[in-house]
Amino acid sequence: MEEINDNLICGEKCPHLNKINEVKMNEIKRKEFQELSDIFKLFADETRLRIICCLLNEELCVCDLCELLELNQSTVSHQLQLLRNSKLVKYRREGKQIFYSLDDEHIEKIIQMALSHIKEEK
Amino acid sequence: MEEINDNLICGEKCPHLNKINEVKMNEIKRKEFQELSDIFKLFADETRLRIICCLLNEELCVCDLCELLELNQSTVSHQLQLLRNSKLVKYRREGKQIFYSLDDEHIEKIIQMALSHIKEEK
């Protein structure tokens, strides 16, 4: 649990403190931060990221993903459940199979941005 | 540990399987996925995200961040360490204080994209 830090002394003396209120005003609200981090959590797992990237190109069924990524069916389904719950993917049934596809246009851009970060570092 | 799934039967029958090789070709390499998810991990924590967003506007010292975000000094320092290690922030000492600022131009865009996602959902 987070607790308010009460052994701060720098406050009065810090030359930047007058700017702080500004920042505070512009600060994104607490709840929004939680939602934001929740989205990033979805991208923060290698398996989910690989699934998402496969779906960037085309609609795929669960067992395609299993084969393509050499993953256990249970693992894939569990991860797809998370992506479904947060509306990042949609699905449709076709007989016994269920086809998944991305349900958000921002996904690709978010990943592109992060990739730019990686590539620039080197 | 991941294991190769050997009880897949759908393979031959799946009408989409001919497309899979294409996807496989375009697939980002395994190591890149790990790096990518590592970056997203940094954004996937509410505390770190709040710190990052404070730094979007200006350079701040550790105790500014503590006060602004009502966080324990140790917590802030630990998180800054992670951000430092992955070159997301840089720092400079000024007397007893250490000022942190962002060290990557992509950060803001990544967050903007994710925010667009949130806002569109509603």
Add this chain to the structure above:
DNA sequence: TTAACATATGAATAGATGTGCATATGTTAA
């Protein structure tokens, strides 16, 4: 040099998360 301050860091702990097993659900073909 010493005290006060600002920040960093190691260790311990609690909570979150990914995976696999076993099994349930739902669909199709016989």
Add this chain to the structure above:
DNA sequence: TTAACATATGCACATCTATTCATATGTTAA
């Protein structure tokens, strides 16, 4: 209706992670 198949899901477990406490490091002023 039943068997085979495709996918979903509850549970258990191992791993990872964020936070806090206690303390170390480094800086400045006296």
